[in-house]
Amino acid sequence: MRTGISITVSPSDRQRLEAIVRDRTAPQKHVWRARIVLLTGEGLGTNAIMRGTGKSKTCVWRRRERFMEEGVDGLLRDKTRPPGKAPVDREIVARIVALTLKPPPHEATHWTGRAMAEAVVLAVSTVQKVWRAHGLAPHRFRQFKLSRDPAFAEKVRDVVGLYVDPPDHAIVFSIDEKSQIQALDRTQPGLPMKPGHCATMTHDYKRHGTTTLFAALNVLDGTVIARNKQRHRHEEFIGFHNEVNRALPVGREVHAIIDNYATHKHAKVRAWLAGYQCPSSGRPYWRPWAWR
Secondary structure: OOOOOOOOOOHHHHHHHHHHHHOOOOOHHHHHHHHHHHHHHOOOOHHHHHHHHOOOHHHHHHHHHHHHHHOHHHHOOOOOOOOOOOOOOHHHHHHHHHHHOOOOOOOOOOOOHHHHHHHHOOOHHHHHHHHHHOOOOOOOOOOOOOOOOOOHHHHHHHHHHHHHOOOOOEEEEEEEEEEEEEEEEEOOOOOOOEOOEOOOOOOOEEEEEEEEEEEEEEOOOOOEEEEEEOOOOHHHHHHHHHHHHHOOOOOOEEEEEOOOOHHHHOHHHHHHHHOOEOOOOOOEOEEEOOOO
């Protein structure tokens, strides 16, 4: 039996401990610690407290000693413990970071956790912790492309300006097409989804050729004018413009944001755009901002 431990629960401490036991939101570790002290204050022995709380003898002794030394606050605070493993030396961490920022010496596109662990003689998990702490992810790449267009900055300002602050009483469209859309159909009809079962479909399918989706997004209200066509030549592109033009109110100026696809810059497309003139101001209805 452990000696040298004498516990006296004062009325104020008992009130705090009972409040912890009654509190439904209190952590369970605080509740059973408070119960150990309360049962000790009632004169129960160690074996009775073990049966009442389901804790071991050393646990009961430890909480009694903590209460005797630090009071109720000591029960509510976990004692700090030294780490189970010694932290990695700073020089080794700096070496891992330096090696990660350089290409690997072996034939590989990037460092892997196993390769780095072999190089620094550490566990893979340790290397991964160092990478995570320094925000390093050697397996990930972010692609980019720099434009060679000398007027790229000017075009960016024009396009972003149209998105952010379009002209008054004008319509701004973002126009593009999605080609080579496969029209597939299942060989047999599937069953719909129902509670406890997911939808079903056959593993094989029938091909019905391909189609091209032309779409014009109105950046102001988010509406889309879309048409499906068999091909995506300049003839279909002009035809789609005619359909969009018929859906618009008369006398409105239209700003079209288009990419540099060759079909969009065809001479007949430019001629079509030049053919729509505003009777009042002489400016064209359609103004292609991406390649003008």
